[in-house]
Amino acid sequence: MDNQLLTLSKIFSERLFRIPDYQRGYAWTEKQLKDFWNDIQQLESSHNHYTGVLTLEDVSEDIYRNWDDDVWIIENKSYQPFFIVDGQQRLTSAIILIQSILERIKQGEKLNFTDRADIQRKFIFDSKDDGISRSYLFGYEKDNPSYEFLKTKIFCERSSSASTQETVYTQNLARAKQFFAERLASLTTSDIEDLYKKVTQHLLFNIFTINDDVDVCVAFETMNNRGKPLSYLELLKNRLIYLSLKFEAPDYERKKLRQTINDCWKAVYHNLGRNKEQPLDDDRFLLTHYVVYFGKSILDEVSTDDFLFYRRLIRSDYANDLLENRFVPRNVASDAPTEKKVTLSDIYEYVSSLQEAVEIWFKMWNPFDSDFSPEIKTWLDKINRLNMPSYLPLVLVYLQIEQPDSSRITFLKAIERHLFVLSLINRQYGGLSHSVDISPDNLKLAIDLRANKLSAEKVTKHISDRTTGMLKGTAFFRDVVARFRSEGFYNWDTIRYFLFEYNLDLQNRAKTDRPKIFWPEFSEQKKDFLSVEHIYPRQARNEYWTSRFNGLSQKQRSAIRDSLGNLLPLSKPKNSSLSNKPFPEKVDGKLEPAIGYRLGCYAENEVAREKDWTPEAVLRRGIHMLSFMERRWGIEIGDENQKKTMLGLDFMK
Numbered sequence: 001m002d003n004q005l006l007t008l009s010k011i012f013s014e015r016l017f018r019i020p021d022y023q024r025g026y027a028w029t030e031k032q033l034k035d036f037w038n039d040i041q042q043l044e045s046s047h048n049h050y051t052g053v054l055t056l057e058d059v060s061e062d063i064y065r066n067w068d069d070d071v072w073i074i075e076n077k078s079y080q081p082f083f084i085v086d087g088q089q090r091l092t093s094a095i096i097l098i099q100s101i102l103e104r105i106k107q108g109e110k111l112n113f114t115d116r117a118d119i120q121r122k123f124i125f126d127s128k129d130d131g132i133s134r135s136y137l138f139g140y141e142k143d144n145p146s147y148e149f150l151k152t153k154i155f156c157e158r159s160s161s162a163s164t165q166e167t168v169y170t171q172n173l174a175r176a177k178q179f180f181a182e183r184l185a186s187l188t189t190s191d192i193e194d195l196y197k198k199v200t201q202h203l204l205f206n207i208f209t210i211n212d213d214v215d216v217c218v219a220f221e222t223m224n225n226r227g228k229p230l231s232y233l234e235l236l237k238n239r240l241i242y243l244s245l246k247f248e249a250p251d252y253e254r255k256k257l258r259q260t261i262n263d264c265w266k267a268v269y270h271n272l273g274r275n276k277e278q279p280l281d282d283d284r285f286l287l288t289h290y291v292v293y294f295g296k297s298i299l300d301e302v303s304t305d306d307f308l309f310y311r312r313l314i315r316s317d318y319a320n321d322l323l324e325n326r327f328v329p330r331n332v333a334s335d336a337p338t339e340k341k342v343t344l345s346d347i348y349e350y351v352s353s354l355q356e357a358v359e360i361w362f363k364m365w366n367p368f369d370s371d372f373s374p375e376i377k378t379w380l381d382k383i384n385r386l387n388m389p390s391y392l393p394l395v396l397v398y399l400q401i402e403q404p405d406s407s408r409i410t411f412l413k414a415i416e417r418h419l420f421v422l423s424l425i426n427r428q429y430g431g432l433s434h435s436v437d438i439s440p441d442n443l444k445l446a447i448d449l450r451a452n453k454l455s456a457e458k459v460t461k462h463i464s465d466r467t468t469g470m471l472k473g474t475a476f477f478r479d480v481v482a483r484f485r486s487e488g489f490y491n492w493d494t495i496r497y498f499l500f501e502y503n504l505d506l507q508n509r510a511k512t513d514r515p516k517i518f519w520p521e522f523s524e525q526k527k528d529f530l531s532v533e534h535i536y537p538r539q540a541r542n543e544y545w546t547s548r549f550n551g552l553s554q555k556q557r558s559a560i561r562d563s564l565g566n567l568l569p570l571s572k573p574k575n576s577s578l579s580n581k582p583f584p585e586k587v588d589g590k591l592e593p594a595i596g597y598r599l600g601c602y603a604e605n606e607v608a609r610e611k612d613w614t615p616e617a618v619l620r621r622g623i624h625m626l627s628f629m630e631r632r633w634g635i636e637i638g639d640e641n642q643k644k645t646m647l648g649l650d651f652m653k
Contacts, residue, residue: 004207008094009200011054011207012123012137016070017091018059019140020083021262022241024234025169025269026092026146026176033179036093043198054087054205067142072128073135085210093176094199095138098123099155100180101196112193123200124155145266146170153177165266168273232319233282237265239327240347246332247344257348264355271362280365283319284392289357290318291438292393293350294326295447360399364392373405379412385497385519386419390439393446394459401449403456411456414463420633421467423494425479441466471635477642485648488562495532496523499569499603502628506602516571516601524573531573535566535613537580544582548614559648560615565622571601583613615652622647 028036043049059081064074073079084091098119105116121127125134134157140147149170151157154177184192230238244257272280331342363370367380388395398411445462448454470476489495503517522531536545538561549557560566572595579586587608589596597604610617626643629635637643644650 005204006207007048007201008203008205009122011205014077014079015137016073016079016081016135017056017084017138018067018081019088019092019144019146020057020085021141021144021258022238023084023088024230024237025144025167026089026172027169028089028093028172028176030175030179032089033093033176036090037180037183040195040198040203043202045194045198045202048202048204049198051203051205052087052090053208054091055085055208055210056082057085057210059083069133070135072133073126077126079135079137082209087205090205091138092173094203095123096154096173096176097180097199098196100177100184101192101199103156103181104184104192111196125157143262143266145270146173149173165270166273166276167266167269168279169269171273171276171279231282232286232323233265233268235319235323236286236327237261239323240351243327243329243332243342243347244344246329248334249344253344257344257351260348261351264351267355268358271358274362275366275369278365280361285358285361286322287318288361288392288396288438289354290322291443292357292397292446292450293353294321295393295443296451299444299447356400357396360396364395364399375409376405376412379409379416382501383412383416383419385500385523386416386423386494388415388419391415391419391442393438394442394449397446397450398456398459401456407456407460411460411463414460414467417633418463418467420494420497421470421635423492423497424635425476425483477637477646481646484646485559488559488648489564489567490532490534490562495567496569498629499532499567501632502625503569503601503603505628505632506606510602517569521573522569530579531570533568533570533574533579534561535568535583535586535607536561536618539580542580542582544584548612552615556651559651560618563618563622563647563649564625565618565620565647568597568607569601569603571595571604583610615649619644619647619649619652622649 039049039051064081065071067074067081070081074081101111102116102120102124105111107116109116111119123137125136127134134151136151136155139150145165145167146169148159149166150173152159153170154173184195187195240261241258244254244261247254247257268282268285272282272285327342327347330336331340336342363372364380365384367377367384370377372380383391383395395412395415399408403411445454445459449456449459484492492498500517500519500522504515507515524531536549540546540549540557540561549560552560585596587597589599597608600608607613607621623640623643626637626646630637637646641650644652
């Protein structure tokens with residue numbers, strides 16, 4: 001390796017840098033940006049700061065010949081092209097900072113006696129004969145979404161591309177630019193000149209140039225596990241590209257596989273980061289796909305031992321299996337054992353499956369931004385609100401199979417009902433923890449469905465039968481009663497979902513499309529603010545409440561307070577202190593800065609029609625709500641006395 005210590009100004013002297021396809025994108029977040037900014041700010045003007053290692057790889061002529069926009073600057077101006085193997089996060093941050101500084105300088109102005117155009121020409125791009133052609137001195141290999149984003153959104157250049165695809169990495173680029181812009185906004189011209197000098201002349205990089213005898217993919221994986229660790233998704237991409245080079249196959253086959261890997265990861269990054277407000281977790285996606293894709297082979301190995309199957313798939317380190325057991329160099333060797341051997345086609349099939357799955361994965365979590373029918377969107381949204389980790393593999397497989405909308409809707413309804421019924425009992429029922437991420441039973445259904453060993457109709461029937469069997473179990477009603485008598489309905493983890501659905505039923509009965517509760521706001525729990533209110537309050541010191549709930553023991557008042565009929569969804573979160581007001585004030589909302597029940601959601605409107613709020617009103621409303629539960633989820637609770645028992649109000653006449 002060649003080794004030297006250079007400033008940024010020296011580094012960008014007749015060099016052109018590209019981030020190769022095996023690299024991850026820009027991963028720095030606010031924490032790393034703050035550290036970088038503070039290092040520069042605290043640097044004394046006459047001192048240097050060691051920034052870290054920048055590891056480079058020479059780009060061969062057969063590769064750069066495909067860079068149509070850059071051949072002229074390499075061959076006519078003798079710029080040397082390099083791939084960045086390690087150090088791209090620091091270098092990217094420095095370039096974004098320089099671009100942000102340039103945007104503070106007007107055309108024709110100078111910075112440290114240097115024209116703005118000259119700074120741009122040195123660090124950002126050069127133009128052929130001052131025309132419209134651009135050769136960007138720092139960027140990504142072609143066909144990377146981050147490259148188009150870097151040019152258009154960071155460098156503010158025009159592009160002939162029809163669209164700019166956004167990913168988690170492009171969002172990080174945008175946040176970095178915003179971070180620097182906000183800090184530059186308060187600096188004077190003199191401060192900016194001093195900052196520019198520090199960045200370009202006093203940040204020292206240790207430059208290593210890798211020789212041909214070093215495997216760059218292995219070097220990347222080793223070096224990039226320093227600093228901010230690589231995610232499993234990033235490591236897996238690099239590993240698969242590395243293996244694509246090791247097959248004894250025609251060049252066009254290896255090239256096709258490498259392109260497929262790049263296309264797959266482009267789709268994965270795009271879909272996981274497509275919803276900027278709620279980006280999807282890459283580990284959860286990889287794990288879910290892993291248990292579905294490799295589940296059958298593991299099940300075949302341990303088909304007689306359910307516990308071992310569960311342990312292998314659910315509790316195993318899936319990343320370790322992928323990176324240390326399956327996709328390893330010894331398995332692609334020509335003399336690899338048959339049971340371990342990985343072929344070019346194996347990786348192609350795996351990557352293609354991953355790409356197909358991530359498209360459905362995004363739609364599962366963002367149904368209203370999908371091409372599913374309105375009713376499918378509705379039911380997917382419901383099971384998302386219920387929290388469906390135990391069903392993730394099965395839903396993923398089912399939605400990948402071509403099915404009529406009616407079948408998909410029946411399937412999703414069966415899942416929603418099962419999840420709701422399961423939530424009624426204590427977290428453990430029949431040996432299955434409700435908090436387990438992936439249910440072994442559901443996983444077996446997913447594996448059999450994917451392998452065509454089970455039809456879609458039988459899968460749905462299995463779920464429905466399982467729910468019905470649970471409801472008919474002799475201990476079910478006893479366990480439900482015990483749970484709510486012990487904890488009350490307010491501590492039920494599905495209370496918001498139930499109240500939301502109850503309010504939706506009232507909305508439908510009113511024959512209106514106007515929603516008065518919005519789930520994101522309703523489900524968010526803020527300190528000192530309530531979205532579910534005790535109508536008869538916890539701090540019931542006002543004379544209105546003491547006069548109506550006298551003659552009851554403390555235990556009985558507590559049971560009434562947390563009983564279902566006393567809980568009300570609010571259209572707008574309310575400060576908890578306001579919930580202690582007398583009932584008439586809660587209804588009208590005249591004496592408080594909160595919306596009264598009369599102008600609230602449909603459930604609030606219903607309660608507002610009550611003339612008074614008493615223990616009898618709580619019981620009456622609770623029985624009515626349990627009757628809704630019976631209709632909505634097909635649950636048979638029983639007569640009025642049994643409903644009283646479930647409500648914890650069987651002491652009332």
